[in-house]
Every structure is written in C-alpha cells, then in structure tokens.
Amino acid sequence: MSNIDTLPEDCVSSILSFxxxxxxxxxxxxxxxxxxxxxxxxxWLSFLPDDYNHIVSRALAPLLFSSKRDLFHALSHPILIDGGSKCFQLDKSSAKKSYILSATELSLTRGNDPMAWSWILMPESRFSVVARLRTLSSLEIKCKIRTGILTPNTWYGAYLIVKVFQGAYGLDSAASEVFVEVGGVVKKGEAYLCEKDERKQKTEALFYGNRREMLERSSAVTKEDRKYPSRRPDGWTEIELGEFYSGEEDQEVKMSLREVGYQLKAGLVVEGIQLRPKHA
Structure with a gap:
C-alpha cells in the first residue's frame, strides 16, 4: 500500500478505474x-456510460446529485425516462445498462382494439399503464431496439414481463415461438406463457398425450431450448425471449413472442420487455 501512497491522486483514480x-x-x-x-x-466518471448526460436529461423526475459517485448510485436504481415509457438502470456491480420497455412501446396483436386489450392501472407496476389481454385467438408481441443504446460488447437477455390474472384461459395450451434477430441472424426457441396446474397436466396427458408427443417430435426446438416462466424479485413473472451480443456496431435487434395455438385466450397482463446483461 505504501507504493500507491506515493502516486498522485488522479493516477490512483485511473488505476482504480480498471x-x-x-x-x-x-x-x-x-x-x-x-x-x-x-x-x-x-x-466515477469512468463507470458512467458515455451518454449519461442524455440519459439524465430524459429522466421523468429530476435526479439530485452532488458528485459523479452520487449520480452513479442514482442511476443504479430504476428511473423512468422518455415520459415514463421506459425504465433505465445501471448494474451496480458491472455498470452495464439495462432497459425495460413498457407495454406502450411494444407491438401487440390488435393492440388498439378495446375488444382485444384493455389498458389498465396496476399499483405494482413501475409504469402508468399495462396491457391486459381480454380475448384473442392468435397472439404476437414484438419490439425492436438499436444496440447503440446498450453497453457495447455485452451479452444481453430479452425478457417478457407478465402476470396471469385469476380466471385466465388458453395461455397454456401450447408453447409459443420466441426469437431474437440481430444483423439478420435469428435465434429461435419456444416458451410457455404460464405454468399448468398439476391436475390439468394429468388430464391433458390422458386425453392428448399422444398428440402432444407428436407435436414435440415435429418441432425443431429441443426440450432444453424451451423457456418456462420464472418469478422475478419484483413479483412479476418473466419469460426469456432469447439472448444476443451487443457488439460495437449499432445494429437493429428484433424480439418477438408468437402464440400459434389459435385457441381463444385471455387474462395475460403485459408490463413490458426487459433487456439486461447476462452474467456468467
């Protein structure tokens, strides 16, 4: 420690930035x-993203800080930006960016049809409104972003954030198709919108077991590639749509979930899609 003590303060700060x-x-x-x-x-300036001033200017509520360290800690908590349509956060450990795009930023099948969707307030949501599925037979949820808004050279995961209301139906009849596309390269998978209850699983296995087995055999997606809903610390449920590498060039990323069962369905609540770094 005595060797470091002899160095100028700005030199020590530069060393600590690594x-x-x-x-x-x-x-x-x-x-x-x-x-x-x-x-x-x-x-602490070295830990802030290059566009931190632009991010601060887009905050829904003014950020109060007296130093770059204070600003970093303010940005390491979720803040609403762009009029409240997005949520931004820096990872406390890695300083990498994550975003949540609200349901208003997504493309939903018949999203403007009040017979298909209702836009409601939910106290547990970080956004002013969420989208509640009223009734649809074919569902697709998609969005696109530019990698330029993310941390470069980082693996990201895309996650659909949802809840399932009591009395929902038609959401667990078949796996949905999910994909992420970057630079023309598409990664496909399958995901379930909600978990089946045990009694329903046994009933469907009894009556439709052979048919389901045939469908699974015909699918190009293996069981290992199928995504299942997982509980989030904030009380919502997330479904992984896929992952991608942000790289250094600014490229378009397309993400989608498409339910292909063509069965009438209702009761799904969509809060948004999160893009966050994947940690090893």
Whole structure:
C-alpha cells in the first residue's frame, strides 16, 4: 500500500478505474489514503456510460446529485425516462445498462382494439399503464431496439414481463415461438406463457398425450431450448425471449413472442420487455 501512497491522486483514480464500482466502494474502507481517489469524480466518471448526460436529461423526475459517485448510485436504481415509457438502470456491480420497455412501446396483436386489450392501472407496476389481454385467438408481441443504446460488447437477455390474472384461459395450451434477430441472424426457441396446474397436466396427458408427443417430435426446438416462466424479485413473472451480443456496431435487434395455438385466450397482463446483461 505504501507504493500507491506515493502516486498522485488522479493516477490512483485511473488505476482504480480498471476495477469495478463495487470494488471502488470497498477501497474507501481499506485505506484512508485510497478514500479520496476512490470517491473522485475522475474515477466515477469512468463507470458512467458515455451518454449519461442524455440519459439524465430524459429522466421523468429530476435526479439530485452532488458528485459523479452520487449520480452513479442514482442511476443504479430504476428511473423512468422518455415520459415514463421506459425504465433505465445501471448494474451496480458491472455498470452495464439495462432497459425495460413498457407495454406502450411494444407491438401487440390488435393492440388498439378495446375488444382485444384493455389498458389498465396496476399499483405494482413501475409504469402508468399495462396491457391486459381480454380475448384473442392468435397472439404476437414484438419490439425492436438499436444496440447503440446498450453497453457495447455485452451479452444481453430479452425478457417478457407478465402476470396471469385469476380466471385466465388458453395461455397454456401450447408453447409459443420466441426469437431474437440481430444483423439478420435469428435465434429461435419456444416458451410457455404460464405454468399448468398439476391436475390439468394429468388430464391433458390422458386425453392428448399422444398428440402432444407428436407435436414435440415435429418441432425443431429441443426440450432444453424451451423457456418456462420464472418469478422475478419484483413479483412479476418473466419469460426469456432469447439472448444476443451487443457488439460495437449499432445494429437493429428484433424480439418477438408468437402464440400459434389459435385457441381463444385471455387474462395475460403485459408490463413490458426487459433487456439486461447476462452474467456468467
């Protein structure tokens, strides 16, 4: 530690910039001589994205901060941007970007038809409205973004955020097709919109087991590639649509979920699609 003590503060800050935000916070506790460079604007500026000023200007509510470290910690909590249609957050450990696009930013089959969808308020949602499926026989949810808004050279996952209302029907009859496309390269998979209850599974296995087995054999997607809903810490459920690499060039990313069972369905609530870094 004595060798570092002899270096200029800005030099120490530059060295610490090769670590992570989490490490930089710990350095404040390791040594009094590291505290000042570990709190410096020079260091925390290196953890902020290049377009942080643009992101701050798009915040729905003004962000209050007195230093770059304060700003980083403000951005490491979810903030609404673009009039409340998107949610932005920096990962506290890696400083990588994530976004949630609200349902208003997505393309929904017959999304403007009040007989198919209703736009409702839900206190547990981060957005002002969510989309509730009233009734449809064929469902497709899709969106597109540019990789330029994301952290470069990073693997991202795309996740559809939903809830299933009590009394919902037609959502678990068949797996939906999911895909992510970047630069003309398409990755396909299958996903279920909700879990079946055990009693229903046994009944369908008894009456439709052979037919389902034939469908699964004809599908190009293996069981390992099928996605199942998982519970999120915020109380919602997410379905992985796929993953992609952001790279360095700005490219268009298309994401989609398409339910191909053509069975009347209702009761699905769509909050949005999240794009977040995948951690090893």
């Amino acid at each position: 670590t992570s935000p989490a490490d930089a916070s710990r350095f404040c506790l390791v040594s009094s001589s590291l505290r000042s460079p570990a709190l410096s604007d020079l260091l």
